[in-house]
Amino acid sequence: MKYSIDKQDRYAVMTLNLENLNSIVAPDLKSEFVILRNEGVPNFVLDLTHVKYVDSSGLSAILTGNRLWKGIGSFIVTGVKHDAVKKLIEISRLDSIVNVVPTVSESVDYIYMESLERQMEEE
Numbered sequence: 136m137k138y139s140i141d142k143q144d145r146y147a148v149m150t151l152n153l154e155n156l157n158s159i160v161a162p163d164l165k166s167e168f169v170i171l172r173n174e175g176v177p178n179f180v181l182d183l184t185h186v187k188y189v190d191s192s193g194l195s196a197i198l199t200g201n202r203l204w205k206g207i208g209s210f211i212v213t214g215v216k217h218d219a220v221k222k223l224i225e226i227s228r229l230d231s232i233v234n235v236v237p238t239v240s241e242s243v244d245y246i247y248m249e250s251l252e253r254q255m256e257e258e
Contacts, residue, residue: 184214
């Protein structure tokens with residue numbers, strides 16, 4: 136699986152450098168999610184800018200990531216540019232379960248806003 140990762144204090148951004156998020160790639164992606172969560176990454180952004188196709192296994196991997204970060208921090212999908220990926224997200228109603236944000240920089244802003252909201256709720 137080809138990807139790059141940018142780890143910061145409050146979040147990590149994983150950019151998939153492949154065109155297909157399918158049954159061949161999904162198990163490795165799930166494993167990476169588990170490893171990063173166990174390393175203590177508090178918030179996660181999955182950048183799909185280069186991804187042109189996602190199948191049901193890819194959707195399952197995304198949902199796994201969302202489940203791993205639920206209640207701990209934010210899990211965000213960003214960079215949904217290609218029509219096939221957009222349609223799949225709409226048809227599957229993934230956007231009603233997972234945070235889908237247009238760009239990486241907006242995703243980082245979203246993470247900071249959610250962090251502030253959590254702090255205010257705790258006080």
